[in-house]
Amino acid sequence: MRTPPLAQDDPRPLTLRDVSEASGVSEMTVSRVLRNRGDVSAGTREKVLEAAKALGYVPNKIAGALASQRVNLVAVIIPSLRNMVFPEVMTGISRVLEETELQPVVGVTDYLPEKEERVLYEMLSWRPSGVIIAGLEHTDASRAMLKASGIPVVEIMDVDGTPIDTAVGISHRRAGREMAKAILKAGYQRIGFMGTKMPLDHRARKRFEGFTELLAKSGVEMADQEFYSGGSALKKGRDMTREMLERTEDLDFLYYSNDMIGAGGLLYLLEAGIDVPGRVGLAGFNGVELLQGLPRQLCTMDACRDEIGTKAAQIIAQRVFDPAAEYERVVEMTPTISYGDTLKRR
Amino acid sequence: MRTPPLAQDDPRPLTLRDVSEASGVSEMTVSRVLRNRGDVSAGTREKVLEAAKALGYVPNKIAGALASQRVNLVAVIIPSLRNMVFPEVMTGISRVLEETELQPVVGVTDYLPEKEERVLYEMLSWRPSGVIIAGLEHTDASRAMLKASGIPVVEIMDVDGTPIDTAVGISHRRAGREMAKAILKAGYQRIGFMGTKMPLDHRARKRFEGFTELLAKSGVEMADQEFYSGGSALKKGRDMTREMLERTEDLDFLYYSNDMIGAGGLLYLLEAGIDVPGRVGLAGFNGVELLQGLPRQLCTMDACRDEIGTKAAQIIAQRVFDPAAEYERVVEMTPTISYGDTLKRR
DNA sequence: CTGAAAGCGCTAACAC
């Protein structure tokens, strides 16, 4: 007898052995019942379930994972939870994984490559079944770890670059170009840009690049631009918009790198009694739910957040289920512009 | 020799043994180096580190955890990531845990008790070092699991009830009462309430109860009320406010169960040209950053989100570090009202 | 249908 009678004050977690002894069934059979594996007679089954419940047994997945060499976790590595973008991606991921036995585990990088590397290392050390990670830009060490891991890796949000394994997202360069096209087509010519400081956010940078690139092609130069970091985005949008219009009075369009600062700008313009979109047009990026509550609909472009999460999770699930199957390396979603009320139509 | 020479196409994850063989140092010593435990000569140390790096070895925490009976994870169980409240609590938790070797792992319940139970079961099966869980209301099974787990449990956000182990939060009943007091003191008498459907959110319910209770004590009855669920909160606030003021024309104050619908209401009133706070006063709850960008500051009450996260993590860290130490069972934070511009002062 | 034996990859506890 290895295990002495349980002392009242010993909070040692219960083991399979405890359930086995309580039910008079071998550990192996108890394990089978608890995992719904193999055939077990209804009688034994019931005995085991009863004992497990009575004791309040919670299986030890650590031991289970070590023995079975299988861990039903999917590491999801994202820059931030405060962005609204990522909670929505998570929604898509969760919805898909809930129908499998896989579970998402979230790690947050705060947009810092070194933190991403640490988080990734920590997560990989739990030997997850797959990785979903935001962006295509990673440190060399991170890329090496992902390659060496031997598990499905899906890089999400962006397709402008070379994926390690698979990418699901939109082309932010193209998104920037498309918006620039729409703005020029509407007849705007004096365009200002406001956005986050670039080094922090590759996707915002790519949109900016695509945007300026298309303007340049049409012989239009960005008339003004400003970058911010930190603080309340809504307030930043408000303040930056005021400042920019004071500084460059003849601007007729403002392109924002996200909807939150765009909304701040819109609120400011409406208060200031400036005609939108006649005197000044506006556009943001993301299609956040918040916008629906604004007095006027901001022109924006959706980032296909839910679809990206959904597709990424599907790819992981499919590849875990059937490792030999073929799969697409790059899945590019097509974002659409919602014109709203802040861009002249003609 | 147990391990055959590595086939090129075998993506078997590396083990300590691989590093041991590559460096010519025993597994045990390799383990010591990698964990910074015990004394190892500088020479061996270097050899090991080099080999590990060259191979791209990532330790297997599953095996480590099983062997050492220690898992440096803290389960954090919250209703939603979309609420802005919880990302901020997470910030506090992360900041504290980053200075320890503990790591938060998030589980989301969508405000569903049964999902909470499932998530809790899953997380406990990984034998975390502690649990931080939102709210004091749980299923009997959840409470039983938490009690039986033998690990520190901190219930956060709310202190109106009996904690399983420890609670850190504010009294939402008191918060409701305080706001009612401030509103009455400002001279408002015809008060309407808008909020989420109650069964989904105990803390909103408690605020509502405290609020109506104090009104009743002063002989004031709620003049109108409406509950919503789902959709864009900002838009709901806008729409519900319009409807309520059409329905009950003599209302002079609107109390919202959260700042987002309050902000929607504020935007509507400003557009409609209704005098705020003269004709109608407004108050919300939470103190979300978003408000700073609005044309007028909404009267609100902060929920001490960051402090709650911070304190909860500190309690967990301290108790993991020193299980024998004494600790407070209930830590009540004191939220303060920011009057802003939507409540008459006198 | 059920059970016994042998690990999974690592670390605690000891030897040397």
Added chain:
DNA sequence: GTGTTAGCGCTTTCAG
């Protein structure tokens, strides 16, 4: 300083 041994709690495999 370094190595050896014996598990951690479970599942795989194979025998009945």
